Amino acid sequence: MNLVVKPRPLLIALGVLLLCAFSLSLALGPVSLSLADTAKALLNLLGFPVAGAEQAQLIIEQIRMPRSLLGAAVGCVLALCGVAMQGLFRNPLADPGLVGVSSGAALGAAVAIVGGAMLGGIPAAISPYLLSVCAFAGGLLVTAMVYRLGRRDGVTHVGTMLLAGIALTALAGAAIGLFTYLADDATLRTLTFWNLGSLNGASYPRLWPLLVVTLGVGLWLPRRASALNALLLGESEARHLGIEVERVKRELVLCTALGVGAAVAAAGMIGFIGLVVPHLVRLLAGPDHRLLLPASALAGASLLLFADLLARLVLAPAELPIGIVTALIGAPFFLYLLLRGRA
């Protein structure tokens, strides 16, 4: 089952893949730019003046750069949080949504979208920010409740947390259903599309918080790589190996709440990345978190950028919600690897 690839070639290959994905994501779209124009525009943006690509520069600076950065950050942080949750629950099928962060964020968004409409409309200038803030807060709140419910006598019971996550997810689902029932047609459409995820409408002000969180999570989790490895043996085994298990669990939940919360707040619900990317990388590289974390970060960013390219190009100039694309390309690939691994 282990198709072990050497760490360095794997990381280099994934890095090159991400560069390709990022360049294509800048160059392709309703207006296709040549790679030369893309490069010129990039040089201009980086402060090396090159003449002759003013239009490209405008498109890239205003539209595609924030969108590509958003895609890369969302993919990266979702994959990292997936690794964290699979380690925490010691189950390769765990998903960041298990601790309730996704459903909490969805509830926050429903409150913002439907509640805003019912109050007679939020000014267009602040409504996207309100949506993001509500989604982020909803994700944090529900995760905090799940974590709190899982704690007894100063110990976090992962199994209880899992069940609490399921219960609160169902509860959030009911609340979202209520809001859906109350919504009018236009609001319903907004809500539905938000639930399918999109990188559309990316802008720098909405991007910065996510970039900061992604950087934080991306720097913090690798420091816990060995602890995550030990945790896979079992909690008491990890404790006997000198790991401060309670602290590590707390950090993993916090990283996931912040990371997934920020990703969902910025781009809506994009499923599947957090579940499947770590799994795919594990099939290639084995389960050692010292490699799994950086490799998943790179692979998650690349996969999301490619998915967004498809979402933009397949029905251009219309756009598919990216959540549909990630599921459509990822799930069959995942099944293929699963079947091949078993053979």
Add this chain to the structure above:
Amino acid sequence: MLRAENLAVRRGPCTVLSGITLQLQPGQVLGVLGPNGAGKSTLLGALSGELEAAQGEVYLDQQRLAQWSGSERARRLAVLPQSSTLSFGFLVEEVVAMGRLPHASGAARDMEIIGQALAAADAAHLAGRSYLALSGGERQRVHLARVLAQLWPGVEGQTLLLDEPTSMLDPLHQHTTLQATRTFAEGGAAVMVILHDLNLAARYCDQLLLLDRGQACLLGSPAEVLQAGPLRDVFGLEVLIQQHPERGHPLVIAR
């Protein structure tokens, strides 16, 4: 060195262990015997800090066990649980390498120790294979190698606690595993091992502790503990005690 004073453990309203005073001796193997539910694993849990003592105290090197920092303690005390739930495809040597986490001895020295620990657990030939592809007994030996690596080479002041390390092993490996444990103890480490097989206990342990309903019934050499009377009282088993024709230790035969 690990020492328990008047230890008691409660689970809910029931006292499952009480009045245990015990000191593990450097260089010696202490076997813990008792019927199911006698409190053997509870004792191991309390000695390893996993279970909270309702009464009494556990000391590691004169300092209360709870006061040790995680990795300091892990360099002195290793624990092999009855079974493990690892469900990820680590390579065998990666699993053993986790035993080196509390140490900062460098990759080269770690590799050397991992090889020696695997060899000691008779699992060297498993290196390079995925843990998930192993049988239950092979996995058990890999985990033994992991806890051996955690204390390797095993000197005075270190303690190894093993919970039924032979439960899934074939007869040959039951002996090789306990022999490896003995050899490890000869370096100076103190070892406590929970066993069910009375004859294995007689052969490989220096001291035996017979537990009955959460209390220490007898503590002494195999010849002192393995007698027809106590075994009948504790296990409800009628036995004959003979001497091993070649080795001289007691041999327990069910009547």
